[in-house]
Amino acid sequence: MNYEQVLAKAKRECKDGDRKGVAGPQHKIALRNCGYIDAESIYEYISHAQGYRGLAEALNVSRADVIEELRKAGLRGRGGGGYPAADKWKTCLETGEDEKYVLCNAFDSDPKSHIARLLLEGDPHSVLEGMLIGAYAVGAGHGFLCVNAENITVIDRLEKALKQMQKNSLLGEKILDSGFNFDIEIKGVAASLVSGEETALIRLLEDKQAMPYRRTVYPAVAGINEKPTLVNNAETLSHVSAIFQNGAAWYAGIGTEKSRGTKVLTITGDMVNSDTIEDPFGTTIRATIQHSGNDINITDIKAIQFGGPTGTFLGPDSLDTPIAFETISEIGGIMASGTIEVFDNSHCAVAMARNAIDYIESQSCGKCTFCREGSLQMADILKDISENKGKPEDLELLLELGEAMATGSICGLGKTAPNPVLSSIRLFRGDYDTHINEKTCLKK
């Protein structure tokens, strides 16, 4: 079937006339359909939500043109790195290989962030359509969708979705009557912070232990079994489908100059009601927290940890920073999962740092010396300091360990692992000094 035929069929099959409820505010892109359409009906996605129109548009133009359109949109990866998606797609397209893969990283490694899960439970096709567009653009024939193995609902919905795609010329051979062939495999991944690392997933798909490796070339050039592999985050792909449904010009008008589009953010921690919201880049941290309906007293905030378990602690003065890749990194932070955790004044920074490093140490895969032993040493030092057994040299050692981990670790987890500890020392030296010199805690 071609797209017109599929669309006509979808309209026939839909039980309801239109989307449930009111269409969300303009600034929802990834989560645009979540809650408004039946996640288990491909027909509602097609009929009510411009579903697969993006794919149809893409298939009408050349691969290079698809990538050019993406470049105009200015999409940056949402997996944490913020790498320009079009550059990655172009690199992958330009390898001379015949056998290529698409790897959709739909694994929420940050335990407090549920973006991929929400997307796949609420609107799986927005991600799947993005995968297909990417696959077409780079010339891939097979895709892997990596999800948390424990999430049965997601896997169930994905299996249904794939079956429906198959029935409607959207998967397998001759997709939408074009020459494009593609199939998708769902892969369950054991839960661990390191499982979200792309190189770990590549190893897993090669039937090896899911542990990161040092790459000398990008996966787009050589990934699974040394074949070019396009790795994109699920959130990124949901943006891809939106871009091709609505046009690059529309997308480029949202967000900031260097960070186009929106970001799903998770608000959590003290004083707030936990929420997941989506705001355009450029929205300040303060505004985002307020958008989630949380009206908090700024003076009660001790710190915010931005970016998940390895995010840096930021002081209350960071609240007016616009959220975008360039602005967050300017203040020494990382985008990562886009989780904003609020800490009120009841906390001691040493305890905050200790919790952070304890978790990181438990999640380290153990392969490289600096992360494995470094995080263990840091955890032990933080334990000593918090138990009032710390020494002034300990802070120097923490800095030295942190530098080594940032330089010498194999993967992003190890490289960013020192962030919470080192940023807490920078911001709250007083808390540390009290423990070390006065052998007591400010918060007791």
Add this chain to the structure above:
Amino acid sequence: MTEPAIIKLTIDGKDVETAAGTSVLQAALDAGIYIPHLCHHPDLTPIGACGLCIVEIERHEEPAPSCVTPAETNMKVTTKTEKTEKLRRLALELMLAGHPADCGTCEKYLNCELQSIKQYLGCEELSVKRRSKLLPVNSSNPLFVHDPNKCVVCGRCVRACRELRGVGVLFYQKKGRETLTGTGADLPLADAGCRFCGACAEVCPTGAIQDKDESARGKNRKRILIPCRYNCPAEIDVPRYIRLVKEGDYTGAVAVIREKVPLPGVLGYICDHVCEEVCRRDEVNEAVSIKDLKRFAVEHDEQRLWEKNLKKKPATGKKIAVIGSGPAGLTAAYYLNNLGHAVTVFEALPEAGGMIRYGIPDYRLPKEVLDSEINDIINRGVAIKTDSRVDSLDMLFNDGFQAVLVTIGTQKGQKLAVPGADNEGVLVGIDFLMDVNTGRQVAIGDKAVVLGGGKVAFDCARTARRLGAGQVNIACVECREEMPATTEEIAQGEEEGVRIYPAKNARRILTQDGRITGVELLDVASASFNEENRLHIEIVENSEHVMEADTVIFAIGQQPDVPAGFDIETGPNRLVTIDEFSYSTSREEVFAAGDAVSGATSVIKAIASGRKAATSIDRYLGGNGIIDEKLITPEEPESCLGFEEGFASIKRGARDVVPVEERLKSFCQVAADLDEEAAAHESRRCLQCDLRLKITSVKFWGSY
């Protein structure tokens, strides 16, 4: 622009050239520049995990791990800067933090890469906190011990097992806070599918994975690690020929065997297989049937590759006489002939073969096998003169022989000097066997007692059963465990109705009216050989008892029968004395080898002795003594073994033997022939211990 095939870069100011695709570390090491490393191993993919090989590269912001950085044209690398030394040192300290502090008590002392790097960097005090990992040491597996407290998580074992061997039973694991390597679900190695190839122990840089046998680390590790080959008196390359059988290359296997011995078929039937007694597979479950595989290969060698590749050297013009055509003599004759000498073997008996023909019954070795292999030797150019007893060596020298080799074996069997021993019903075992093997009529009664516990005793006993003796007992001074006969012979003998009475000493033979009625025996409390090889027996007081018998056969030992005309020195037990290096006797041009020198031993030992004598004689005659030959092009064995479910529990194939009733009717062969399936099954069981020594050794920093 594509990278050229040869990359030129600078490391520490030195110009270095390397092939495209080489890492900076490998390029440096190849050029003799040492950069500390642990997780890197020349045979494994680099992973950049340990942090030690850090270098600074011009125009690279951060120091990079050199093992995973490909060398690029015009790269400028500095291996030691303030930054690299700080990071390198910290990496080492971090590894040492959880590592046991005392090097001196560790078995890996002075052979440990971690210790070596610690010395190189001069690292004694740690700025980080020490801890004890308190992980349990696992000695419950055969052959290998795992001590995770010493593990530095270099990951070499995981890579060696998965990448190099294609097996993959070792994984990274976390136990509490500590990372280590181990099997999935902590299964015992055998259950996890381990192939016990030893690659993990070979690549482990510390004492985390080691061989249980301490000597596996010493200078003579080959003997311990490949015991089959290095305990074989002839050093046959056992793992290699088993591998060839496994691959279906039977002619190749025979060629490998024949590189060391000229009588492979004979050995395949009757060798006492020391190799099987020391086979490492036995630690896992049961030894490999190495002897049977040898036999199988010989029986299935259609192309005779060995023959095509044999090279005979040009004639030297020297003539050598070999006296005695047993295994030692035939072997020496064969090699000396290959070296170009004219060899004549003088055999007193009507046919060649010595003890192999006359001492070993047909049911253990079908004589066609021996005939065929003797023919192979004759076809190479060796002249064998049978029915030609030699009493004087001077005659030989007068006939123009330049050297003589005495390999007359031990044909004189002994009787104990006990009352009744000279009765005509008392036989000497070796003479009895010779009579039977030459087809002479032998009078044997119904109740035979064989005195002795070795191969000859069993041959006599089982022969007696075949000749119709209803009751055949073996009585020997050794206890069951110490009996020299092989386990197969003992088992088959008992199946055939031979009853064994170990730890018995014969005091006298009882007769009545000139006929034997029994043997008076005493129980033995202990029996041992002293330094002069004399037997010292402690008997149990008042333990006399009589064993019924009408025939007594002594099989308690043999001695050589050296004719006076040889005019050579003999020593204890009438054995010929030789110089242990040159194999020459008291007469310079007369050499001796085999049982005549060592006393009755085994065919394989005699063959090994013949090889050494040949080497020596060739040198004496002006040659270089090199008898080794290549009968098959050396092949590079496949290092990838692959995962095989249940590898460790594959049982040794049951030896099919002809049913007992069949056996006793005649002297037909007892051991049934192995078929291809059985041979494939058995050869697959081999652990391939030799592969481990092909893994590249890591050079310590002192070698750079």
